[in-house]
Amino acid sequence: MEDCLFCRIIxxxxxxxxxxxxxxxxAFRDINPQSxxxxxxxxxxxxxxxxxxxxxxxxxxxxxxxxxNKVARDEGIAxxxxxxxxNSGPEGGQLIYHLHLHLMGGHKLSDQMG
Ligand code: 5GP
Ligand code: ZN
Numbered sequence: 001m002e003d004c005l006f007c008r009i010i011x012x013x014x015x016x017x018x019x020x021x022x023x024x025x026x027a028f029r030d031i032n033p034q035s036x037x038x039x040x041x042x043x044x045x046x047x048x049x050x051x052x053x054x055x056x057x058x059x060x061x062x063x064x065x066x067x068x069n070k071v072a073r074d075e076g077i078a079x080x081x082x083x084x085x086x087n088s089g090p091e092g093g094q095l096i097y098h099l100h101l102h103l104m105g106g107h108k109l110s111d112q113m114g
Pocket of ligand 2: 004005006007046047
């Protein structure tokens with residue numbers, strides 16, 4: 001998906017503040033952080049949104065959460081706490097149509113859930 005921003009970040013065509021990478025995932029800091037730690041965890045395989053996932057994506061989806069846990073430990077927020085969010089579709093507030101997870105923490109997050 002050459003016109004996809006996150007595919008271009010994965011390909012290294014657009015720079016990012018990368019914290020983690022393996023064969024299946026990349027994690028980098030959000031360009032417009034909403035909390036002291038705000039990291040995006042992104043599967044390398046282009047999939048538009050969570051709503052498009054099925055049983056075939058079980059391994060990828062569990063991997064996404066486990067990479068978030070690893071980055072949270074590396075960022076020192078595993079004990080203080082954090083929130084993970086996936087926005088799916090227009091009313092979910094999704095702006096970039098390449099599946100990704102937001103990992104947020106580093107201060108007390110608001111109780112507001114929308
Ligand atoms: P969404 O609303 O799709 O769940 O979130 C997209 C996120 O991507 C937003 O939090 C936005 O700040 C972030 N973002 C957009 N463009 C870039 C970029 O070029 N680099 C990085 N690191 N983050 C981006
Ligand atoms: Zn993509």
